[in-house]
Amino acid sequence: xxxxxxxxxxxxxxxxxxxxxxxxxxxxxxxxxxxxxxxxxxxxxxxxxxxxxxxxxxxxxxxxxxxxxxxxxxxxxxxxxxxxxxxxxxxxxxxxxxxxxxxxxxxxxx
Amino acid sequence: xxxxxxxxxxxxxxxxxxxxxxxxxxxxxxxxxxxxxxxxxxxxxxxxxxxxxxxxxxxxxxxxxxxxxxxxxxxxxxxxxxxxxxxxxxxxxxxxxxxxxxxxxxxxxxxxxxxxxxxxxxxxxxxxxxxxxxxxxxxxxxxxxxxxxxxxxxxxxxxxxxxxxxxxxxxxxxxxxxxxxxxxxxxxxxxxxxxxxxxxxxxxxxxxxxxxxxxxxxxxxxxxxxxxxxxxxxxxxxxxxxxxxxxxxxxxxxxxxxxxxxxxxxxxxxxxxxxxxxxxxxxxxxxxxxxxxxxxxxxxxxxxxxxxxxxxxxxxxx
Numbered sequence: 118x119x120x121x122x123x124x125x126x127x128x129x130x131x132x133x134x135x136x137x138x139x140x141x142x143x144x145x146x147x148x149x150x151x152x153x154x155x156x157x158x159x160x161x162x163x164x165x166x167x168x169x170x171x172x173x174x175x176x177x178x179x180x181x182x183x184x185x186x187x188x189x190x191x192x193x194x195x196x197x198x199x200x201x202x203x204x205x206x207x208x209x210x211x212x213x214x215x216x217x218x219x220x221x222x223x224x225x226x227x
Numbered sequence: 228x229x230x231x232x233x234x235x236x237x238x239x240x241x242x243x244x245x246x247x248x249x250x251x252x253x254x255x256x257x258x259x260x261x262x263x264x265x266x267x268x269x270x271x272x273x274x275x276x277x278x279x280x281x282x283x284x285x286x287x288x289x290x291x292x293x294x295x296x297x298x299x300x301x302x303x304x305x306x307x308x309x310x311x312x313x314x315x316x317x318x319x320x321x322x323x324x325x326x327x328x329x330x331x332x333x334x335x336x337x338x339x340x341x342x343x344x345x346x347x348x349x350x351x352x353x354x355x356x357x358x359x360x361x362x363x364x365x366x367x368x369x370x371x372x373x374x375x376x377x378x379x380x381x382x383x384x385x386x387x388x389x390x391x392x393x394x395x396x397x398x399x400x401x402x403x404x405x406x407x408x409x410x411x412x413x414x415x416x417x418x419x420x421x422x423x424x425x426x427x428x429x430x431x432x433x434x435x436x437x438x439x440x441x442x443x444x445x446x447x448x449x450x451x452x453x454x455x456x457x458x459x460x461x462x463x464x465x466x467x468x469x470x471x472x473x474x475x476x477x478x479x480x481x482x483x484x485x486x487x488x489x490x491x492x493x494x495x496x497x498x499x500x501x502x503x504x505x506x507x508x509x510x511x512x513x514x515x516x517x518x519x520x521x522x523x524x525x526x527x528x529x530x531x532x533x534x535x536x537x538x539x540x541x542x543x544x545x
Binding site: 164 | 334340385387449459460465484489
């Protein structure tokens with residue numbers, strides 16, 4: 118499981134760039150107004166759960182397995198995963214969502 | 228025996244007796260009630276010793292040639308019959324008797340993420356003395372034990388809905404409990420007793436999925452979210468605005484609120500759910516005051532939170 122995550126992370130663009138790009142996306146979409154996010158100053162929202170240990174969570178949003186694909190799917194369109202979810206659809210592309218998923222899975226491990 | 232040797236022997240014996248008595252008292256062994264929890268240090272110590280011994284023993288287990296994690300319908304049925312009674316399964320509760328076991332049977336989705344297949348197989352074949360985990364030698368064949376190992380290692384890839392459809396494919400889906408979704412009156416926290424709620428959470432297996440301050444168990448467990456801040460979050464499970472009645476309703480029957488949820492219906496009675504809710508709110512400053520207004524459009528929440536209120540209220544059935 119963990120090996121798969123690490124491999125997936127390695128396949129992404131150079132880590133430092135990818136992290137920067139992810140932080141920029143997080144800032145642009147205001148994820149920090151609703152979430153505590155490690156490595157992102159000012160991300161201290163309490164509307165959604167803290168995203169400080171995503172890699173260790175068994176489920177995403179309590180409803181689907183926490184794989185990279187599952188996490189990306191939820192970020193791209195929360196209501197597609199759980200029609201009842203209170204997280205808004207922020208209109209991210211699948212690529213952007215995947216980049217954030219990689220970032221969040223790596224963030225808890227630092 | 229010389230005087231010196233005798234002195235050493237006596238000192239050693241006295242030390243042993245004192246250490247034993249110390250462990251007996253400090254470790255709480257004078258109170259063997261399953262309703263009392265172990266002190267945290269003892270729980271952690273026992274876990275460390277167990278894991279070291281199991282890792283050493285299981286290193287001799289050899290995986291069959293073609294073994295790989297796999298979720299087959301008939302193996303899910305086997306798991307449901309023999310294992311889910313104690314351990315529960317994705318979205319499905321254990322049998323009521325298992326909720327009062329100490330140690331609580333761990334959640335195996337979490338275990339599968341941590342343990343290699345050799346260790347899972349070892350637990351199934353050998354069981355664990357003085358814990359309630361049976362040895363399945365003579366009751367399951369070696370092949371069945373490996374198939375169960377394959378299923379357990381595949382659990383982290385299954386949503387509760389997928390697990391249920393495997394069971395129904397094998398004709399092994401337990402019937403719904405037939406209870407109507409609970410309807411909860413107002414003032415749910417009026418006579419609630421947080422301390423009783425804390426004990427009730429231990430004896431309903433809540434700690435096998437959640438880290439809960441004041442309740443001893445595996446640290447760093449994340450099947451469900453840590454509950455230390457559950458009372459203060461704006462939403463319960465990301466779907467219900469956080470109000471005491473909603474909290475009680477969630478605890479009593481989560482899947483009546485959100486059918487997709489991985490939290491099972493643990494058969495918590497209403498007065499007990501009130502006590503649990505009271506404990507969760509007592510861990511923080513009580514329910515967030517803004518929550519009801521935020522979802523009903525009457526408050527003045529920050530802009531992003533207002534946006535969260537939008538999709539939530541348009542999708543919510545109540």
